[in-house]
Amino acid sequence: MIKMRKEVIKFALPLFFFSFWAIMSLKGFKPSLFNVLLVLVHPTKDIFGIGSLVTCMVVSLKEIGIGYSVAAFAGVIIGILFYYKTFDDFFGSTINTLRHIPDIAWIPLLLVWAGIGIKSIVTVIFLESFFPYRDKYGVRSKEYTTALDRIWQVFRC
């Protein structure tokens, strides 16, 4: 019973919001803002229809998939390499500087390099999601005593 109550409460606010929206759209108040339900009830075939929403979602998911998986793979390897002090001294300050550049600042440069399209978007996603992995505290934690224990702890699943 308590669990059911929790489920009901969880969806109450979005339901309230969308019912408010629906009532507003049915009453004809500011139709340009409030007729969101039209796109769901009457899926048109043009660029603004529901099919275009699905197509755009597939494209976006493809970009996220490529960019994020490459960044995760590269980031984990780089993050583990930061265990070595020489590597940290050599690359640490450079990567730290690059990390603090907002990814939105890269976009004009990437437009010149890669052109408009999926390539440059994937590169932006890679740049944004690559840097959080630089986590030497994970590899250098003092809880681990021996080197073997450290390797085991890093990859322990």
Next chain:
Amino acid sequence: MPHIGAGMRISLGLAFISMTEAEMIMYAGQGLGYLIMLSWRAQRFEVLLAAIVLIGILNLTFDRVFRYFVEEKLLKWEKGIVK
């Protein structure tokens, strides 16, 4: 491994943010960010809101799936966390 998992989860959220803003600025002809800009220019605000909500739902779904598979299945052994 817990640190790697945390980093992956953070950067998953960041990936969605940067995907949206890259598509919005580049006006790339595809993707949800492009749909937002296009419907904004055409004053079709219902499509705009639908795209925004869809991005939110996608991000939430990915985050929950990640949390389920990595933090509850893979990292079950981690101590000091109230489940």
